[in-house]
Amino acid sequence: MRYVVIGASAAGISGAKTLRMLDKKAEIILVSKDKNVYSRCILHHYISGRRTVKELDFTEKDFFEKNNIKWINGVMVIGLNNDDKCLSLSNGDILTYDKLLISSGASAFIPPIGNLRGASNVVGLRNLEDAIIIKKQASKVKNVVVLGAGLVGIDALSGLRDSGVNVSLIEMSKKILPLQLDKYTSKVYEDKFKENGVNLKLDVKAEKLIIDENKNPISLLLNTGEEVPCELVIVATGVRSNVGFLENSGVDTDRFGLIINEKGETNIDSIYGCGDVSGRNPIWPTAVKEGIIAANNMVGNEMIMTDFFGSKNTMNFEGIATMSIGMIEPIDETYIEEVKIDGTNYKKIIHKDGKIYGSIIQGDLSYSGILTQLIRENIDVSKVKKSLFEIDYSDFFNEEKNFEFSYE
Template sequence: MKYVVVGASAAGINGVRTLRQLDPKAEICLISQDTHIYSRCILHHYIEGSRTIEELSFVEADFIERYQIDWIKGGTLASLDTDKKVLQLMDGQTVAYDKLLLATGASTNYPPVTNIDVARHVVGLRTLADAKQIREKSQKAQSIVVMGAGLVGIDALEGILHLGKSPTLVEFGSRLLPIQLDARAAMAYQEAFKQVGVEQYYDTAVKEVIMDENQQVKQLRLSTGEILPCDLLVVATGVRPNIGFLSDGQLITDQFGLVFDSFGQTSIDSIYAAGDISGRNPIWPAAVKEGIIAASNMVGIKRELTDFFASKSTMTFMNIHTLSLGNPYPADDSYMVEIDDNQDVYRKIIHKDGVIYGALVQGNLSYTGILTQMVKTGIPTDRHGKSLFSLTYADFFDLTDNLEFTFCQNKGDEYE
């Protein structure tokens, strides 16, 4: 059996690892545009200089050799022949497969802004090459603007800050991290960035990139009419899935990206997919799990992905820790919202009919262990008769005779 995995990030790497563990004798080929294996989540550490390229890696130093992987570095997928089961690379090389895992990820989505696609010194933050550019150009740049206040944009912002620069942030939405945080949690970060000199624009769009005679970005025209000086623009306004190698009708896609089910199966039996290629759930934990699930099903071990929220992020910016789970706002008035807010900790849980649909914990994250356990084991929120924020592990677990903790399904019924 020959397995081919395209993509060397969270989904692809966990895919090849699982394939080797489950099928020790298989032939496994990994194809990637990158020549290094690294975590995209910590690229800002490379920008700020706190990690080397080697320290960005999330695998063992001898990973390729240990797992006996044939790694084609710097390989870009040009086309896919699903009938012949052959991949065509940009350099003309062809690679045959028995089963294929597509984990090609996504690329920076450049919005329809005048000149943004032709101006020099405009870069996204998606790859190591992007991080290298930002790090290099930041040394001389005087007016750095980060466009987009999602997780990638805030990563870029903090990385640049550590270089001793004072970047400006421009966000179309009303607050920082609008998907992950509510207004209260976002304000903690906004105030912290303000204290270190970051100028922030919300409810504001970039309408035009103004260039100098060398086509280098010089200024930005905002939706407010204001002109911002800018000699380095970091674009972090979302991503688009890397599916350009697919011909019309080859595999089912939709307005987001490639479609695959909870088993990692695409519309063709021999082809599986995982990670950001779907255009959904662009978070590291989801990609890791999808890669493992897809690889397991490729070797005939049935596994289904059912145990994570579409949005789950743990973040630390400006030394402020936050866990965001699900939606930070209730969908309608039928949901209950419980809030515990004091100077050091902000906690919020959104639930309905005993099920948690969203949560925020900012500051001290010790409570997140209990919260995660409740979600993971499906513990109803309404079975204890006391505040969710006063729950402890004693409400869910008993000690066995050998002093090990075991989950007690009925524990807490005395509160009902």
């Protein structure tokens, strides 16, 4: 049996490792355009100088040798022929497979803003190559614009924090981290960034990148008429799944990316998928687990993905830790929002009919484990006769034979 895995990030490495654990005799080949294995979550640590390229590697030493996995690196998959079960590679080779795991990830999306796509010194922060460019150029310029204040944009900002450049953060929303945080917790970070010299522009749109005759950035024109100076632009406005090689292959995709079910199966029996290539639940723990699920089903062990936790985010910027899960604001008046503020510690829980639908914790995260368990196990908190902010494991660890929980 020959298993081929596309992609060397969280999902692909997880899938390949699981395949080897489950099938000691199979031939396993991993193909990636990356020449290094690295965590995309900490690329900003490379930009800031906190880590080397080697220190970004999340695998054990000699991972491929120890797991007897052939790694074809620095090569892209450019086509798939399902009839012949083969892949066309950018180096001209043809690679056959018995079963295929697609974990080709996603790439930074450069929005159609005037001059942005054709200019020099415009880069995303998705791959190691992006981080290398940013680090190199940041040492040469005075002004940097980060376009987009989601997690990737804030990562870029954090990486540049001590570089000596002037950083402007541009965001269409009225707050930073709009998908992860509420107004209160966003403002905590906003105030800290401003305190540290970040030029923060919220509730604005980028209209056009002003460039010189050599297509180098000069400034970014906003819809307010203001021009924000920049010689380097880091674009963090979203990603697009890497599914271009699947065109005319018969493998189903949609506007998000590769279509997979809870087993990691595609519409083709021998082809599976996992990770960011699906365009759904783009967080590291989900990608790792999807790789494990898909690999198990590839070898015939039925396993189903249930706890995607696609909306769980844990972050630590400017020394301030925050975790958010699920709903960050009540969607209507039927949901109850409870908030507790104690100094720099903030807790919010959104619930309805005994079920917790969302939570944000900032500062002391010691309660995050209990909250995660309450949500994961779908525990009815209405049966616990104490404040939601004081629940502990003893309140719900008694499990009956019918898998329901008993409460004190």
